[in-house]
Amino acid sequence: MxxxxxxxxxxxxxxxxxxxxxxxxxxxxxxxxxxxxxxxxxxxxxxxxxxxxxxxxxxLPEEGTVYSVSRIEVAPAGFDAPYHVGLVTLGDARLTARLSDAAEIGDSVSFQDAVTTPEGPAPRFG
Structure with a gap:
């Protein structure tokens, strides 16, 4: 390392x-x-x-593939809806991430930055 x-x-x-x-x-x-x-x-x-x-x-790699995706319409307290989340495959790992735009299973995405949430930072891919 x-x-x-x-x-x-x-x-x-x-x-x-x-x-x-x-x-x-x-x-x-x-x-x-x-x-x-x-x-x-x-x-x-x-x-x-x-x-x-x-x-x-x-x-982990910064380039990945959308494994699953969901559009959140009713957000938890502290979050603004709607937004997209997905499970992104990064090499041999999978990571739950915020998606900057709508995506479909199989789309290629890349790490953009960390979005601030009430629970702490979350990775954002687009």
Whole structure:
């Protein structure tokens, strides 16, 4: 891993705060499992597939493909509707993201920036 990504880790591990800070800096981070090679797009304490705690921080690709998409018509408190969200495949990982425009399954999208939400930053693709 690039030493510049060390700033986003705590005690050698990617944390939610580190993931959010990286996102705000325009960097998409995830984790890969040393045991089963499963890649996730959000920090975890253990691999979701095999339970291993041997996880490494990786930088995810900024280009991806829309795996699923939804238009939110009735938004939770603090959000303005309508807006689009999607599950975006980035290499071997999938990431839930805000979509800047309507998209369809199979569309190519690229990381644009982080959008501020009441829950914290969220990646935006377009």
């Amino acid at each position: 690039s030493e510049s990504l060390d700033a986003y880790r705590s005690d050698g591990r990617l944390t939610t705060n580190g993931w959010r800070a990286a996102l705000e800096d325009g960097v998409l981070l995830g984790q890969t499992c040393a045991d089963c090679e499963h890649v996730t797009a959000a920090p975890k304490a253990a691999c979701a597939r095999c339970g291993s705690r041997d996880l490494s921080t990786v930088q």
